[in-house]
Every structure is written in structure tokens, then in C-alpha cells.
């Protein structure tokens with residue numbers, strides 16, 4: 190049964206409500222603001238009925254309005270129904286302005302009140318459902334920082350990300366350039382208990398050694414010429430959050446020792462400093478080179494490798510992600526089309542073919558860049574292979590080779606969609622002209638467009 194809190198000081202009315210409503214609701218009673226708030230906190234009812242004239246000021250609405258404000262402050266979604274004498278309708282209206290759901294004038298007719306209560310609970314439940322739904326949708330799309338993938342390989346990656354996020358173990362992310370290493374690191378951070386803390390990225394390969402040391406560990410005043418004030422480094426800055434060390438394979442040996450020490454006892458020293466500083470930061474590292482090779486060549490400490498690589502996530506190259514390529518391509522297409530105010534609706538058949546056969550040495554970043562550039566420069570509604578800079582020497586012909594693994598029906602549909610898109614584009618999306626060119630009726634064209642998800 191739903192819980193209903195009744196805040197009312199008149200004994201008669203309480204008795205009336207008790208007998209009238211006890212079959213439908215679990216009832217809680219209070220006779221003063223203090224008691225009412227205490228009961229509200231204890232039972233969190235979705236609906237409350239509230240008498241405005243409560244002790245010690247039974248003749249004014251002061252106490253009742255105060256009680257209303259308290260309840261709304263505690264939970265703004267509560268449905269408060271004001272029970273009022275005929276004389277203070279005005280106060281009832283004030284109460285509505287301050288967030289009450291409805292009001293009901295005495296004398297009370299139980300069957301009327303029941304209808305109001307029923308509606309209030311119904312609405313409270315609907316709103317709650319709605320909020321939950323919204324939250325779930327938001328959580329799902331932002332959960333992995335917008336990382337997208339349906340392929341078996343990427344699903345495995347997402348599983349690992351979710352699993353390691355909850356602990357504090359160091360994670361090493363490996364993958365070719367542009368495969369989403371930083372994005373994966375951000376996803377781990379945002380799913381972890383540290384998500385309120387900072388995510389601090391630093392590229393160990395892009396900064397000269399001495400500068401990198403002071404960037405990472407900070408320095409005390411006078412540690413070197415130019416060190417005018419004591420300054421905290423990225424480690425300290427990331428305390429309570431996550432430090433993301435990109436291109437970890439490039440970390441100079443001297444700094445590898447300092448990182449190892451941190452991983453062992455969570456302590457660092459600033460340059461020129463003599464005191465240990467305890468830092469609470471999670472370390473995520475990334476590399477696009479083979480660390481084993483660096484270990485063999487003596488450029489990377491093996492003991493550090495074991496420490497940072499407690500968990501290793503391997504991001505597969507884009508060319509090995511199957512259908513994810515087109516999924517991402519379409520995602521970037523609609524994103525940039527919107528961003529640049531263009532009306533690009535899809536890829537030509539040849540473009541799709543070239544996208545799938547291309548090697549993508551720059552992986553997701555390259556795909557994103559090529560589509561962004563193409564959309565920026567195009568006036569067409571369908572992107573061609575040449576717009577993406579993917580025209581190869583060999584002419585594109587529809588041959589059975591392009592379609593291995595597809596059924597004849599699927600191939601026919603692919604070509605049909607392509608032909609329709611191309612014709613629509615030629616005729617600037619004029620339905621009549623397109624239908625004429627294709628030799629079909631307008632309803633048939635609409636039908637086919639619906640089938641292939643082509644929107645005007």
C-alpha cells in the first residue's frame with residue numbers, strides 16, 4: 190500500500206480520514222510542523238495532506254506554509270494537498286504558488302478526496318518513472334564517455350573498463366594511434382569512485398626530460414634557476430583523481446624510478462624537496478609502441494612494466510572492428526553534419542566500400558578527421574569516396590568480390606539504396622523528378638525511402 194502522511198491538528202478530521210482512508214493507504218498522522226517533518230523524513234511518503242492552521246498559530250496559515258516549504262525542500266517531487274477552511278482560499282493559492290500540488294476545502298467528502306489522492310499518487314508515480322528512465326538513458330550514453338562499438342572485440346573492452354573502474358589498480362592501455370586510448374582512460378575515470386576528482390592527462394613523449402620531471406613532480410622554491418615559487422606537479426594535482434600518463438614508453442629511465450617508487454608507497458618528492466608527499470592518485474598509462482621491445486633494449490624497466498600493467502587493455506585497430514567502422518562513420522557523419530549546419534545524409538555505395546577496405550592507419554581519429562573535413566567542404570547530401578580522399582586507382586565496379594558474404598537480396602538492397610540516394614541527390618531531393626528518373630511512382634519512392642531509412 191502507498192504511504193500517506195496526514196498533517197492535521199483537529200481530532201475530528203483525523204478520525205474521519207482514518208476511517209475513510211485506512212483501507213486504501215498506510216496512514217501516518219502528525220499534529221504539528223515538527224512532528225510532521227519528523228514523520229516525513231522517516232517514511233518519505235509521495236503524497237501529504239496538510240492543514241494550514243497548525244499549532245501554535247491555529248488561526249493563521251503561517252505554520253502550514255512553513256511546513257510546506259520544509260517538505261518541498263526535502264523532496265521537491267512530493268505532492269502536497271492543502272486541506273483548508275473556506276475562509277482561507279487565498280492562503281491555499283499562496284501554497285500552490287509555493288509548490289503545493291492541489292487544495293481541498295473543508296468539509297471533507299471522503300469519496301471526493303479519494304479521487305484527488307488517487308490522481309496525486311498516479312502523477313507522483315508517473316513522474317518518478319519518467320525521471321528513472323531519463324537517468325538511465327543519460328547514464329548509458331555518457332557512461333563510457335561516448336565510446337561507441339558493437340563488435341565482439343569492443344564489447345570485451347567495455348566489459349573490462351567497467352570491471353576495472355571500481356578498483357584502484359593501475360591500468361595499461363595499448364593500441365595503435367587514434368584507437369581511443371585517452372577516451373578509454375577517461376571512461377575508466379568517469380565510472381570510478383574518483384569521478385568527482387580530476388582527470389589529469391600528460392603526454393610523456395612530447396616534453397623534454399627535465400621539463401617533464403618538474404611537470405610531473407613539481408618543485409620547491411630555489412630548486413633551479415627560475416624556480417621562484419614552490420609549485421605542485423601533476424601527481425599532486427591529480428590527488429583524489431586519476432593521472433593519465435600517455436606514451437609511457439617514452440618516460441625517461443630516471444623518471445621511471447620515481448614512478449615506480451610512487452606505485453610502491455604512494456609517495457613522491459618535489460624537485461629540490463626533502464620531504465615525502467603522500468599522493469592519492471590512480472595511475473592509468475597508455476602506449477602505442479611495443480613495451481617488450483623497449484624492455485629488451487634497456488629503455489624500459491621490467492619491474493615498472495609489471496607494476497603499471499596489472500591490468501592491460503588492448504584496443505583493436507579500427508580495421509579489425511568489422512561493422513563498427515560504418516557505425517562510427519555514420520555517427521561522425523550525423524555529428525558533423527549537425528555541427529556545421531549541413532544536410533549530409535549518408536555515404537555513396539562506393540564510399541562505403543572504400544571505407545570498409547581502407548587500412549585506417551590513423552584509426553578512429555583518422556576516420557573522424559576525414560569525415561569532418563569532407564562535410565565541411567561539401568555541398569552535396571551524399572558523401573562520395575573522393576570527398577573522403579579515398580578514391581583509389583582501381584575503378585570501382587560492382588563485382589561479386591565486393592559483396593562476399595552477402596546474399597543476393599542484401600546486395601540488391603544495397604545497390605537499390607545507393608541508386609535512390611544518388612538520384613535524390615542529383616535532383617536536389619525533388620521527389621517528383623527522382624521518381625520520374627527511376628521510373629517509379631511517388632508512393633513507391635516514399636515506400637522505398639522508408640524502407641532504407643532515407644529521411645527528407
Ligand SMILES: Nc1ncnc2c1ncn2[C@@H]1O[C@H](COP(=O)(O)OP(=O)(O)OP(=O)(O)O)[C@@H](O)[C@H]1O
Nearest residue numbers: 335336337365366367368369370371372477553554
Ligand atoms: N570507440 C569510439 N567511439 C567514439 N569515438 C571514439 C572512439 N574511439 C576513439 N574515438 C574518438 O577518436 C579520437 C581519437 O581518440 P583518442 O584521442 O582517445 O585516441 P588515442 O588512442 O589516445 O590516440 P593517440 O594515440 O593519437 O594519442 C577522439 O576524438 C575520440 O573521441
Ligand SMILES: [Mg+2]
Nearest residue numbers: 367370371435
Ligand atoms: Mg592519445
